[in-house]
Amino acid sequence: MGSKIYSYGRQTIEQDDIEAVAEVLKGKRLTQGQTVSDFEKALSEKFGSAFCTALSSGTAALHLAALSLGWQKGDIVITTPITFLASANCILYAGATPDFVDINENSYTLDVEKLEQKISLYKKKGKKIKAVVAVDYAGHPCDWKALRQLADKYGFQLVNDNCHALGAEIDDDIAYAAKYADLAVASFHPVKPITTGEGGAVLTNDNKIDEKIKLLRTHGIMKESSRFKVQSSKLSGPWYYEMQELGFNYRITDFQCALGISQLKKLDSFIQRRREIAAFYDEQFATDDRFIIPAVKNGIKHSYHLYPLQIKFDMIGLDKTEYFSRLKTNRIIAQVHYIPIHFQPYYQKRFGFRRDNFPVAERFYKREVSIPIYPLLEQEDLNYIVKTLKLCLE
Ligand SMILES: Cc1ncc(COP(=O)(O)O)c(C=O)c1O
Numbered sequence: 001m002g003s004k005i006y007s008y009g010r011q012t013i014e015q016d017d018i019e020a021v022a023e024v025l026k027g028k029r030l031t032q033g034q035t036v037s038d039f040e041k042a043l044s045e046k047f048g049s050a051f052c053t054a055l056s057s058g059t060a061a062l063h064l065a066a067l068s069l070g071w072q073k074g075d076i077v078i079t080t081p082i083t084f085l086a087s088a089n090c091i092l093y094a095g096a097t098p099d100f101v102d103i104n105e106n107s108y109t110l111d112v113e114k115l116e117q118k119i120s121l122y123k124k125k126g127k128k129i130k131a132v133v134a135v136d137y138a139g140h141p142c143d144w145k146a147l148r149q150l151a152d153k154y155g156f157q158l159v160n161d162n163c164h165a166l167g168a169e170i171d172d173d174i175a176y177a178a179k180y181a182d183l184a185v186a187s188f189h190p191v192k193p194i195t196t197g198e199g200g201a202v203l204t205n206d207n208k209i210d211e212k213i214k215l216l217r218t219h220g221i222m223k224e225s226s227r228f229k230v231q232s233s234k235l236s237g238p239w240y241y242e243m244q245e246l247g248f249n250y251r252i253t254d255f256q257c258a259l260g261i262s263q264l265k266k267l268d269s270f271i272q273r274r275r276e277i278a279a280f281y282d283e284q285f286a287t288d289d290r291f292i293i294p295a296v297k298n299g300i301k302h303s304y305h306l307y308p309l310q311i312k313f314d315m316i317g318l319d320k321t322e323y324f325s326r327l328k329t330n331r332i333i334a335q336v337h338y339i340p341i342h343f344q345p346y347y348q349k350r351f352g353f354r355r356d357n358f359p360v361a362e363r364f365y366k367r368e369v370s371i372p373i374y375p376l377l378e379q380e381d382l383n384y385i386v387k388t389l390k391l392c393l394e
Contacts, residue, residue, distance in 0.1 A: 006372040006385055008306065008335040009191035012270060013259075020262040024255040031253045039257035040201070042264050047166070048175025049184070049203035051210035054257060055217060058163045058187025060250035061200035062090035062133075065183055068202075068212040069157050071096040075130035076122065079161075080110040081340035081361040083135040087161045088341050096130065098351065100342055102358040106295045108308065109142040110134045111360070112150065119154050131157035134181075136165035138294065138337070139193075139274075139303030144170060144180035162203075163187035166194060167271035169301035178203040188256075191374075193270060193305055194263035196256040212245075220247030273375040274304040277382060281307055281371070284386045290316055290393060292367070306337055309389075310367035316393055320366070326392040332385060335370040 024035055040052040055061045071077060071094035079087050081100045091098040101118050104111040115132065122129060132151070134142045144160070151158045160181035170176040177184035183206070186192075188199035202213050215222065222228060222242045228235070229244060278294075285291040292310035296302045313320050327334050340361045342353035355362065372385055 003331075004381065005331045005333060006377075006381065007333045008370040008372055010374045010376065011190040011195045012266075012375045013195075014266075017259055017262045020258040021255045024258040027254075029254055031251060033254040035254035035257040035261070036252060039260045039264075042261055043186070043201055043203060046174070046264060046267070047178060047184075047203055048173075049178035050205045051207060052201055052203045053210060053213045053217060054252045054260070055200045055202065055213075055250045056252050057198050057250075058185060058189065058192075058200035059086040059090070060248070061185045061187070061202045062086050062159075062161065063093045063248075064213045064216050064250065065159055065185055065202055066090045066094035066096070067216055068209045069131060069159070069182065071130055076127060077131045077133060078110075078115065078118065078129055079133040079341075080135050080137070081342050081358045082108060082137060082338050082364060083161065083341065084163070084338060085341060085344070087133050087135050088347070091133070098347070099129075100353070100358055100361075102360045103137075103364065104143075105360050105364070107140050107142070107297055108137050108294070108364060109140060110147075112143050112146040115147075116150060119150070129154070129156050131159060133159040133161050135161040135163075136168060136177075138306040138308050139165045139168050140294065140296065141165060141168050141170050141176060141300055143297075144176060148180045157182050160184040163189075163192060163200075164305035165303050166192070167267050168303035171299050172301070178205055182206060183209055188260060188263075191305075193274075193303060194260065194267050196252065196260040196263070199252050199256050199260060215245055216247040217250045218247060219243060219249065220245030270375045271303050274373055275302070277373050277377055278302065278304045278307055280379075280382055281309070281373075281386070285309060288390075304373055306370045307373040308337060308368050309371050310364065311369055311393070312367060314366075318393060320369075323369075323392055327388065330388045330392065332372065332388055334372075336365070336368055337370050338365070340365050 040054050044052040073095040075096035077091040077096045078099050082103050088098050101115045158181040160177045162177045162184040183204040186201040188196040220243050222244050228242050282293050285293050347353050
């Protein structure tokens with residue numbers, strides 16, 4: 001334990017994961033083979049979606065989600081300021097206009113009441129929102145029932161940026177993401193609940209969305225002759241394909257998907273270990289008024305991709321930068337999730353967002369510290385981490 005470095009998150013790769021990848025590497029197809037569809041099928045089964053497309057990253061999945069929902073110039077799409085840039089950038093990729101709604105101070109996810117207020121404000125200006133990208137931040141699901149009701153009431157599309165939350169549950173249902181949203185997006189980056197190195201997926205119950213995403217994944221190329229736009233016997237031949245849309249190369253490889261299949265089998269045990277770690281942290285920090293532990297709403301099972309601990313630096317009289325430097329000296333590499341997106345110079349310059357626009361998110365940002373949480377942490381590691389986190393505040 002003496003020289004271990006504790007990052008806020010890391011992957012768990014075991015011998016059977018390595019063997020699963022090696023098996024594909026020894027085979028004929030490294031990409032565009034059967035293992036990709038096998039991974040998609042396994043994801044669909046686990047998360048109860050009728051369709052699934054695996055992609056090269058969560059960002060690629062968000063990009064194609066935006067295009068498959070037909071976002072375009074003039075469309076207003078709302079997300080949370082407390083998320084990774086990709087949740088908002090996908091709105092820009094499609095040429096649409098991003099806006100934000102502040103977070104709820106307990107769940108740290110998009111505040112549904114404030115969303116409705118924002119919709120009313122737009123309505124007064126004669127405008128309607130096209131979609132909402134809601135993020136199950138840290139692994140705590142948004143209030144998806146309320147979001148679905150609002151989406152039906154006002155007629156907007158719903159995207160679940162589920163990149164943190166594979167394995168979370170609403171009312172004991174692990175398949176909630178594609179149930180409430182029009183589509184759900186996953187990421188398999190190494191710090192995420194399961195990994196393929198880089199990778200992502202879109203899960204949906206809508207056949208049209210899935211077809212469009214599959215088309216855009218490979219340059220917009222259609223190979224099924226029965227679905228060609230131009231039906232002519234002169235064009236037919238085994239080499240022939242049609243480009244029907246402007247697509248991309250957002251494919252994931254077969255050996256990555258072999259890792260994905262192997263990891264997916266372990267998701268439940270990974271999440272269980274994350275919950276045990278979170279329960280220990282809760283117990284250690286809850287009674288100390290320098291800290292605020294992440295709350296979990298009734299009916300929710302958190303998947304703890306992150307453990308966002310709030311520390312009252314202003315009350316303690318300690319600078320957060322100094323705290324991070326003390327932690328680093330003691331081998332703890334904490335992180336902050338996230339710098340509110342409306343603080344980013346690009347968003348400020350292009351859309352005129354300013355500090356003070358979203359006060360709950362901004363206060364959260366000042367206090368939030370993502371402390372180490374990943375399945376490989378053992379009890380002696382946790383004891384050291386808690387002791388060090390407290391000592392470094394002194
Ligand atoms: C909330 C959220 N959305 C999207 C992404 C993008 O995923 P990827 O890194 O796989 O492109 C991330 C990854 O950090 C994320 O945390």
